[in-house]
């Protein structure tokens with residue numbers, strides 16, 4: 027299998043039924059999901075993404091805010107592992123702080139427009155670029171940053187936030203429509219939020235939706251086991267048939283495989 031991993035930054039699971047989200051609901055009907063996935067502490071974007079791509083908690087990778095620095099004890103990341111197995115990987119994103127999620131040399135393609143704060147079009151640029159290009163790659167990371175921006179601008183679960191969830195669901199449809207038959211889709215958020223911020227261990231910040239669909243993935247299935255951000259990379263590794271690095275602490279969500 028090949029894999030597309032879509033991140034909707036700052037998406038709370040309880041927004042799915044309050045916003046208009048036909049795309050996300052179709053993914054749940056066609057695939058497996060949990061609405062009680064867990065972020066990591068601190069529930070901040072770059073620490074979360076380092077945990078997603080290295081399958082270790084912030085206490086291990088050492089990134090505790092949105093400033094990247096080299097790991098004191100480096101952990102082999104998903105992109106380096108994929109590159110070592112001759113996979114062609116691509117990033118499509120709109121928040122430049124994520125540039126260090128992979129080490130130089132491991133990506134075949136990168137599309138970055140620094141537009142996560144442009145709530146009207148920031149995610150459209152990324153979704154359309156991904157839809158155009160993703161068929162060429164074994165793994166694509168598609169990062170949509172505007173829902174988080176709307177949370178910071180208007181407040182989590184406010185009308186402005188929910189309108190942005192609706193808008194991004196429509197952009198997501200462009201990516202889903204472009205998926206070739208041999209590609210699985212994983213989609214989740216990194217953290218939720220409350221008031222106008224996140225980063226705490228409150229359930230509003232920590233609880234995330236986590237979904238997967240594709241050939242060989244159970245349909246309309248609620249995942250029973252606990253799922254955290256650390257489990258994404260091992261699940262991608264199973265789909266791509268990669269050797270899992272020794273340091274990874276998460277586990278593949280095996281029950282989603284039919």
Ligand SMILES: [Zn+2]
Nearest residue numbers: 035036071216
């Ligand atoms: Zn975030």
